[in-house]
Amino acid sequence: VQLEQAGMALTGDQAVYDQATGQVDITGPLTSRSAGMLLTGDQARYDVNSGFFSIDDATFLFHQSEMRGLATQIRRPENHIIEIDQGYLTTCAPARNDWSVVASEIRLNQEEGFGTASNIRLQVKDVPVFYWPWASFPIDDRRKTGFLYPTFGSSNAGSGFYLSTPYYLNLAPHYDAT
Numbered sequence: 001v002q003l004e005q006a007g008m009a010l011t012g013d014q015a016v017y018d019q020a021t022g023q024v025d026i027t028g029p030l031t032s033r034s035a036g037m038l039l040t041g042d043q044a045r046y047d048v049n050s051g052f053f054s055i056d057d058a059t060f061l062f063h064q065s066e067m068r069g070l071a072t073q074i075r076r077p078e079n080h081i082i083e084i085d086q087g088y089l090t091t092c093a094p095a096r097n098d099w100s101v102v103a104s105e106i107r108l109n110q111e112e113g114f115g116t117a118s119n120i121r122l123q124v125k126d127v128p129v130f131y132w133p134w135a136s137f138p139i140d141d142r143r144k145t146g147f148l149y150p151t152f153g154s155s156n157a158g159s160g161f162y163l164s165t166p167y168y169l170n171l172a173p174h175y176d177a178t
Helices: none
Strands: 002-004 009-010 014-018 023-034 039-049 053-062 065-080 079-089 099-109 116-123 125-137 151-154 163-164 167-172 175-177
Touching: 023 053, 053 079
Parallel strands: none
Antiparallel strands: 002 009, 009 023, 014 023, 023 039, 039 053, 053 065, 065 079, 079 099, 099 116, 116 125, 151 163, 167 175
């Protein structure tokens, strides 16, 4: 089955469409593609009238930011808003999760270029190293004061491990500091 509407294409094994409500239930495995985003999952619900969709047991990839992850559920309640439940995200290469941010709830606003998350853990190689109750972060090139993505590695002498968590200050449109 393949559904297309307003720049979004969704494919799956089976779809049931309720004409009275505009609700489509799709079973998978399924794939959803839209501008700059790829989602996969087991089952989905889509409302042809409002554009709302949800995907269960989902993976996601945002091409522009090279951000990817997993979630128990991903929803798009409105255009440019993505909600991720019980998920993680990272910018590491596939099959190489040097670091990830795990959260109970993540909300990405693609129009504003920022995301928020609650009950967040920073994990290094699947080991929790830091906890935040709430955070806001950029998801594209727009500037915002706050911590930047961490970097990890070993020292030049090979005798230790380093963790760098730079802090960015957006002082003015033409002036900043790290």
